[in-house]
Amino acid sequence: MDDDEYLNKLVGKASEDVVKYGWYDCVDGFKQADVDMGSAFHRKLEWMNKAANIYLSDNNKMAGFVGKFAEDCEISYDYGKQLNRVRKVGCNPQNFSSDAFKALLSAPEELREEIVSSGKPMTVAEVKEAKEVHNEIQDAPEFKDIKQSYEDKELDIFDVVDQVKTRKASMPVVPSYNINEAMGAIKGIAQMYGQQYSGTTRDAAQVLLDKIMEEHDTDDIGLSIARDYAKWFLSLKSVIDLVGPELEDFLSDKPNLIVVN
Numbered sequence: 001m002d003d004d005e006y007l008n009k010l011v012g013k014a015s016e017d018v019v020k021y022g023w024y025d026c027v028d029g030f031k032q033a034d035v036d037m038g039s040a041f042h043r044k045l046e047w048m049n050k051a052a053n054i055y056l057s058d059n060n061k062m063a064g065f066v067g068k069f070a071e072d073c074e075i076s077y078d079y080g081k082q083l084n085r086v087r088k089v090g091c092n093p094q095n096f097s098s099d100a101f102k103a104l105l106s107a108p109e110e111l112r113e114e115i116v117s118s119g120k121p122m123t124v125a126e127v128k129e130a131k132e133v134h135n136e137i138q139d140a141p142e143f144k145d146i147k148q149s150y151e152d153k154e155l156d157i158f159d160v161v162d163q164v165k166t167r168k169a170s171m172p173v174v175p176s177y178n179i180n181e182a183m184g185a186i187k188g189i190a191q192m193y194g195q196q197y198s199g200t201t202r203d204a205a206q207v208l209l210d211k212i213m214e215e216h217d218t219d220d221i222g223l224s225i226a227r228d229y230a231k232w233f234l235s236l237k238s239v240i241d242l243v244g245p246e247l248e249d250f251l252s253d254k255p256n257l258i259v260v261n
Helices: 003-020 023-059 065-073 077-087 098-105 109-118 124-136 141-151 157-170 179-196 201-212 220-252
Strands: none
Touching: 023 065, 023 077, 023 098, 065 077, 077 098, 098 109, 098 124, 109 124, 109 157, 124 157, 141 157, 141 220, 201 220
C-alpha cells in the first residue's frame, strides 16, 4: 500500500466515524470507559484485601505479604506496593478511574472522605482542582467568607470550587509588570481624558472615587479590596505630584525635565 492509498484509507475511516459519532459521543464514551476502569481497579483492591486477610490469618503477620502476592499474581513488586498503599487508605470509590483515585490519595483526609462519600464520579482534573481550591481557601483573605461557609457546612467542596472560580473570574487580572508599559498606559489615559472629557473636574473626581470605593460596603472582602485600590492610587499620586511641577514649567519655560525630590 503506497502513501496515497494509506491516506485515502485514513480519510475514509475518519469520514465513517464522523457519520456515526459526534465529538461529545466520543468524549462521553471515553469518560464512561474511564469510570469502568475505576470499577475494575476497585475489584482488584477487593481481591487484594481478601488475600491480605488470608495471609494475616495464615502467618499471624503482614510482613512479606506484598512480595508473595505480587509474585503469585505475576505483577511487579512496585505495582504491588502501589496497590497495597491504595488498599490501606480505606476509601475505594467504584466510580473513580484508577488515575483519579491515585490523585485523591494525596488529598487531606477530610476532603478525601467528603469526595468519596458524595458518590459523585470525578475525573483526574476535577480531583486536582478540588485539592487546589481546598488548599487555596485556607489562607487567601479574598476567600475568607467561602472558607467560613465551608467550615460551617453551608457549602460542600463542589460548591466551594464553583464559588472560587466565579470570584476569580470577577477579580482584576494583573499582567506582568513593566514600568514603561504602565506609565505609557497612564499617558494614554491622560490623553483620552484631556481630549474627550467635557465634564467638570469635580464630577470626574467623584467618578474616580466611586470606582475606587466600588463594593467597599458589601463585605469584609470588598472593603479590603477597596482599601488596596486606595493605597495603590495614592502611591501613583505620589509619582504624579513629583511630575506635576516639572510639567507646569515645561509648558512655559521648557526646562531639562529632571525630577528633583
